[in-house]
Amino acid sequence: MAKKNKNESVEQEKVETSTEAAETEEQSAPTEEQPSAVEQELAELKDSYLRVMAEYDNFRKRTAKEREQLFAASKASVVDALLPVYDNLERAVAQETSDEAYKKGVEMTLAQFVSAMEGIGVKMIASERGSAFDPEKHNAVMHVEDENFGAGVIVETFQKGFETDGRVIRHAVVKVAN
Numbered sequence: 001m002a003k004k005n006k007n008e009s010v011e012q013e014k015v016e017t018s019t020e021a022a023e024t025e026e027q028s029a030p031t032e033e034q035p036s037a038v039e040q041e042l043a044e045l046k047d048s049y050l051r052v053m054a055e056y057d058n059f060r061k062r063t064a065k066e067r068e069q070l071f072a073a074s075k076a077s078v079v080d081a082l083l084p085v086y087d088n089l090e091r092a093v094a095q096e097t098s099d100e101a102y103k104k105g106v107e108m109t110l111a112q113f114v115s116a117m118e119g120i121g122v123k124m125i126a127s128e129r130g131s132a133f134d135p136e137k138h139n140a141v142m143h144v145e146d147e148n149f150g151a152g153v154i155v156e157t158f159q160k161g162f163e164t165d166g167r168v169i170r171h172a173v174v175k176v177a178n
Helices: 002-028 037-094 100-119
Strands: 122-124 138-144 153-159 162-164 167-170 172-177
Touching (some): 037 100, 037 162, 100 122, 138 153
Parallel strands (some): 138 172
Antiparallel strands (some): 122 162, 153 172
């Protein structure tokens, strides 16, 4: 009987050991349904990496756009400060003088100033006599009834306007026919 009990206990130990081994294998061996801890960590790191890269790309685009806007605003500010010089040169050319060399020098200075403005992308707003009035680019300070012109047509320009990069620096000051 002692032998029988001994055999039973050995068999029972074998069954318990094999059961424990099977449970250990199930716990340690990843199934296809459950990713291992390493695979989960890899997926999390990959997701984190992609998010950081997307955030950096957005940051780069945003700062480039801000830099362009700052440059455009700075350029407009500098040009706005120089426009009184243009106005004075234009008035000097319009004045009669007996010294033709002086008049030619002022005209050349004005032409050089206009050329420099065009070189940095500043354009004059079209405000010639007979052109259409655009409230986004023109500032009407006078209205006149004139049969020779249709409604909303520029009759006279008092001060020229300027724009750069689609942004108005100074509106053209005009007289408009009704």
